[in-house]
Amino acid sequence: xxxxxxxxxxxxxxxxxxxxxxxxxxxxxxxxxxxxxxxxxxxxxxxxxxxxxxxxxxxxxxxxxxxxxxxxxxxxxxxxxxxxxxxxxxxxxxxxxxxxxxxxxxxxxxxxxxxxxxxxxxxxxxxxxxxxxxxxxxxxxxxxxxxxxxxxxxxxxxxxxxxxxxxxxxxxxxxxxxxxxxxxxxxxxxxxxxxxxxxxxxxxxxxxxxxxxxxxxxxxxxxxxxxxxxxxx
Amino acid sequence: xxxxxxxxxxxxxxxxxxxxxxxxxxxxxxxxxxxxxxxxxxxxxxxxxxxxxxxxxxxxxxxxxxxxxxxxxxxxxxxxxxxxxxxxxxxxxxxxxxxxxxxxxxxxxxxxxxxxxxxxxxxxxxxxxxxxxxxxxxxxxxxxxxxxxxxxxxxxxxxxxxxxxxxxxxxxxxxxxxxxxxxxxxxxxxxxxxxxxxxxxxxxxxxxxxxxxxxxxxxxxxxxxxxxxxxxxxxxxxx
Numbered sequence: 001x002x003x004x005x006x007x008x009x010x011x012x013x014x015x016x017x018x019x020x021x022x023x024x025x026x027x028x029x030x031x032x033x034x035x036x037x038x039x040x041x042x043x044x045x046x047x048x049x050x051x052x053x054x055x056x057x058x059x060x061x062x063x064x065x066x067x068x069x070x071x072x073x074x075x076x077x078x079x080x081x082x083x084x085x086x087x088x089x090x091x092x093x094x095x096x097x098x099x100x101x102x103x104x105x106x107x108x109x110x111x112x113x114x115x116x117x118x119x120x121x122x123x124x125x126x127x128x129x130x131x132x133x134x135x136x137x138x139x140x141x142x143x144x145x146x147x148x149x150x151x152x153x154x155x156x157x158x159x160x161x162x163x164x165x166x167x168x169x170x171x172x173x174x175x176x177x178x179x180x181x182x183x184x185x186x187x188x189x190x191x192x193x194x195x196x197x198x199x200x201x202x203x204x205x206x207x208x209x210x211x212x213x214x215x216x217x218x219x220x221x222x223x224x225x226x227x228x229x230x231x232x233x
Numbered sequence: 234x235x236x237x238x239x240x241x242x243x244x245x246x247x248x249x250x251x252x253x254x255x256x257x258x259x260x261x262x263x264x265x266x267x268x269x270x271x272x273x274x275x276x277x278x279x280x281x282x283x284x285x286x287x288x289x290x291x292x293x294x295x296x297x298x299x300x301x302x303x304x305x306x307x308x309x310x311x312x313x314x315x316x317x318x319x320x321x322x323x324x325x326x327x328x329x330x331x332x333x334x335x336x337x338x339x340x341x342x343x344x345x346x347x348x349x350x351x352x353x354x355x356x357x358x359x360x361x362x363x364x365x366x367x368x369x370x371x372x373x374x375x376x377x378x379x380x381x382x383x384x385x386x387x388x389x390x391x392x393x394x395x396x397x398x399x400x401x402x403x404x405x406x407x408x409x410x411x412x413x414x415x416x417x418x419x420x421x422x423x424x425x426x427x428x429x430x431x432x433x434x435x436x437x438x439x440x441x442x443x444x445x446x447x448x449x450x451x452x453x454x455x456x457x458x459x460x461x462x463x464x465x466x467x468x469x470x471x472x
Contacts, residue, residue, distance in 0.1 A: 029309070033402050204447050216442045216446070217442045217448055221439050222400070222438065222439060222440045
């Protein structure tokens with residue numbers, strides 16, 4: 001913080017205004033082989049308006065995004081705090097290994113960039129960027145993102161129609177059409193109710209039974225799961 | 234010690250060269266035309282060191298290649314056949330032989346877990362502006378690691394840059410982990426086959442499952458599991 005203020009003073013002294021709108025050209029790449037991202041929400045916001053925070057309980061709005069891909073609650077929250085928002089740049093799902101690009105202009109004091117989207121198939125997994133400080137210097141910046149678990153639903157790994165609603169256990173969809181059925185459930189409890197790094201899908205090798213409806217050599221992932229390139233104009 | 238000596242001598246050699254050139258640069262011949270001597274070819278040399286960070290995934294002989302501004306692979310795009318051959322079987326010869334490759338060096342042997350290897354690639358070709366390095370994790374179906382289209386203009390002499398790098402999946406062979414499909418010592422199976430029975434695009438690798446974690450038909454064991462990053466890479470421009 002001290003460094004930043006010093007830098008701002010130096011910039012002002014040099015006759016340039018550091019605190020002003022910046023145009024950001026943002027590209028998000030899904031790095032996974034078989035995991036889909038639901039509609040992304042990206043926001044530039046002030047330091048005290050995080051979309052999520054590891055080690056803290058998820059807001060109900062974050063829960064709705066992580067369990068069902070519904071970003072309307074987060075959008076309303078962010079609008080209420082004058083964030084600059086981009087929603088659903090891919091026009092639906094961002095498929096494995098695909099990219100989407102969009103422009104975002106941040107207004108004064110919205111110095112931090114965050115992004116979330118649910119990852120499918122998962123119970124309450126999401127890809128996230130939390131409060132990346134937007135550089136004042138023009139240039140191209142690359143950030144790799146991890147998968148998080150909202151901590152709001154047991155990772156039973158069962159595909160259940162309608163389970164995108166908060167509080168309904170299950171994976172709402174496997175967009176690749178490659179999930180099994182008849183699983184007994186990997187677990188029925190969620191011991192860590194704080195937002196944490198997702199431990200990954202387990203899956204099994206039985207499409208019509210076993211504990212999971214997911215396939216262990218298809219639906220797993222390793223971090224990072226996404227890459228963001230931000231061009232600060 | 235010997236490196237230090239060579240560095241010490243280099244400026245002297247340069248001065249000698251420059252003064253030798255200077256003698257003829259501005260000569261006016263009898264015909265009155267100013268000579269334009271051909272520019273001295275500038276030799277560029279890059280030292281690449283890779284450390285294998287995995288527990289039990291030997292790396293196939295490294296391919297270190299110089300080329301223009303184009304990537305050898307891109308997430309979301311189909312793997313080229315030379316990349317498929319490397320990623321499925323560890324054979325880097327086709328990749329090194331690609332027309333776009335302007336200079337190259339290949340490792341002589343696999344790099345075992347915990348081991349490091351250093352290779353140097355040298356060129357005078359001004360078009361060799363980017364570097365790629367690639368190697369297969371041999372106890373997998375089609376996993377590879379590396380860095381592609383690294384812009385060499387960001388390197389200054391003797392200022393090493395270091396990366397830790399993750400694992401890609403070529404997307405050209407399903408991750409069946411079946412006996413007979415994995416070329417490394419875990420199996421001794423077949424490497425490259427032309428058929429593509431997977432997603433047919435490059436992505437980050439989801440990891441191996443193994444027989445110890447629920448894939449009963451896998452020939453791999455818990456020991457072959459890996460996580461990102463898989464290698465540490467250091468590139469130093471030497472001249």
